[in-house]
Amino acid sequence: MSTPEDGGAGGASALVGGNRFVGQRVQRREDARLLSGHGRFVDDVTVPGLLHVAFLRSDFASGTITRLDVEAARALPGVVGVFLGSDLNPAVLETWVDYEGGPRGRPFRVLAEGDVRFVGEPVALVVAVSRYIAEDACELIELEVAATHPIVGHDAALAPGARPVHPEHSSNIAETVEAAADPELDRIFASAAHVISRTFDQHRYACVPMECRGVVSVWNPALGELEVHISTQGAHGVRGFLSRALDVPENRVRVVMGDVGGGFGQKMFMLPDEVGVVLAGKLLGRPVKWIEDRRENLMAGQHAREDRMTVSWALDDRGMILGVRGDLVADVGAFPAAGSSSIGFVGVVFPGPYRIPRMQYSARAVYTNTCGRSAYRGPWLMESVVREQMMDAAAAEMGIDPLEMRRRNVITDDLLPYTTATGMVYSETSIAASLEQAATMIGYDEFRTQQAEARAHGKLLGIGFGLYVEPSGLASGTMSSEAAVVSIGMNGKVQAVMSSGSHGQSLETTIAQVVADRLGIDVDDVTVSQGDTASAPFGPGTGGSRSAVILSGAAEAAASKLRDKVLAIAAHQLEAAVEDLQIEAGRITVAGSPTPSITLASVARASYRDRSALPPGAEMGLEEKVRFSPSSGITWSNSCHACVCEVDPRTGAVALLRYVVSEDCGRMINPDVVEGQIAGGVAQGIGGVLLEHCAYDDHGNPLNVTFVDYLLPTAVDVPTIEYGHIETPATTNPGGYKGMGEGGAIGSPPAVINAVADAIAHLGVRPLRQPLSPMAVRALLDEAGLAVSPA
């Protein structure tokens, strides 16, 4: 089933000696259980005596709670407990996540208390013998709120004298990046041939994993131990947080993540309702389960993306960028999750793939009476969304072709290593090559001819690019390292216990590929386990496109160390030199000699039971742990997206006709997994630009809390995706890998927006905001005076 096959990017394996599986399209080890209904997601976990939780949530965006009567709910047969903010909030001691490293003043409360601050904020937590009864009880709770006019949107948050969303704060500013004075940049702007300014909006949309959040919590009062099963991106983060929040020593908190049905950022850090469930179970001394429903997920499971950025570019008369100014406002809602505001990072990575000599940047994150923000696949992607639209805008204003405009400004390989205006250093990138590969694959010049012909017949075709560099393998703070414990058992089979785990990234397969190659065994002889704090070394969780770089690095290093030990024992037994030995198909042989040989299993067995079979002084057993950090905090990958769309002049509907991605994620461990990650990210970008929207009305009511209103892309909306691979190995890790988990979602929004804009540019209109729904596009066509012709 997992025999390596030829083709794909197998040629890459030639770069590392002895790779049989790395670089191959090895089919996934995860699939058998997931395809047969035997996965173990959090809702599949049950324990004796399990109780069920439902939340009463606020219907008001802001206001004072004037009445909260839970007596009828408490009296309902089957109800075991009803908890309010005054019961739970004081019991939560600390509310910072591992990554924050200490208290950061981020607003956090388990349940509303005294007032409500967004629609969907949990107000009461009901525990009952079934979810059905828990929801019945929520219906019996009487909640009255003296509503106040909510703060909705950036403008309201920043208006002079605006009421603070959080009364304990003096303003709605959550975080600020101050612009540094730059007289040299002022001089550049004053003397530039062209200065172009634009404001771009990115609308609010969300991660929307197919599995909602969920937690099963078992408090054992006799042992003082907590066991938590949770749908999360990182089990240790949950453990650390709960230990501090509930004052339970971390070595008495066991957190288990089983199969996780997607996260995309939403499940990176614990949210208040999840903490409430664990706390309620602890107070009752009974096991409890809460499975978020879709309405809760869309209303209160955190949102993302809502940004506004104003930029000015100074250019010379050839269209070369001389300097950039940018100012960002990010809406983080009422209770942002940790790490959700990437306003600092947006500025740092803004220069991206272009030679931008100077940049000045300022930003503010603001609180509003809306659902809090979470990270979402490329949380900083506003930089690409703005920069790539700006590239087209500047090209149009100067009468330069948008591809030519990019060619003039792109960072070419001869400039490497290249240091950006914000101090980022690229050394193993292929930015210009990915731009050219995408342009060739999409047939740019031919398209322009086609487009002109189509326009002559009233058809609206457009092309768009999204060129970017992805800061992958993010290694800072608690995310700086990952660890692997690789062992060979008594019977010669290999287990890799990893610090961080997969929530869809195929790590059980890719890590097995890496380990199998280092140990010279079949990939089917390696099992990868993850996500149980009782066995796994500390890991920060899967996010930041880190796993290929850092987790694989740990697996590679631990397996190599184990290999050294195996060979030392085998050399002793075979009376041969270590450097003459090779491991192939689980057998250790002396190079160039058919005999003698020895199996990995016999070495393993001897290592555990026969000290005399080991070299003098050698430690018994075959178990190695390595904690690995890449040699740089960021491993840069790069990509170029290009797509072609057709706008229906009657309905305004956008259809994507072609979609091309050229990417360089270094050496590919498994091209199927690389392409799968790209495709998923692209679909999320397409959905975001064309369909998805977490809209609010002026009263702070969310308008899209079912899948009837919040439109996810279907198989009809996503085109075939064509891939071009460039492999420039990274030097930050031994395998030469780069991350690309987020890139698909980063490059696609600007590519799709630019394609739609290009399709209608000749009509003299341009889209200013998304989603580019048929109605929104048709409104632009109306503005252009394009009559609706009969069908």
Add this chain to the structure above:
Amino acid sequence: MNEMTVSVRVNGQPREIRVEARKLLADALREDLGLTGTHVGCEHGVCGACTILLDGDAVRACLMFAVQAEGCDVVTIEGVAGGAGAMGDVQQAMHECHGLQCGFCTPGFVMSITAFLEQHPNPDERAIREGLSGNLCRCTGYVGIVAAVKAAASARARR
């Protein structure tokens, strides 16, 4: 509390359960019959994660009460495998075409594809995409799933 007995054939076996009249079929399959392969993704009939076969038709188990399945023949993801751990042809095609990542939506897709191929043995890409449009996947961009339907259809055509 208003419980009823439901007799239903599930994956070829006659089963009898006592459930509240309001209990959803999806919940009954998961909780009362222990068949947790049927996943609940939205509870309002859009995402398709809970798709099962009811008398041969693909239906949403979250849009039915368990009592409505009285006397019906139900097939869940646990019932489509080739037996003894082997995968059925749709599952095998999904595996070979990288048609799943997190795997949460996957059982629903397998059930929908199974019903779809019964009715459309030789579908073109357009028909496949429309046939899949009642199931949502957030991980794959549908690329591998569309390829899997093509592969399964042509494998059947060759038989």
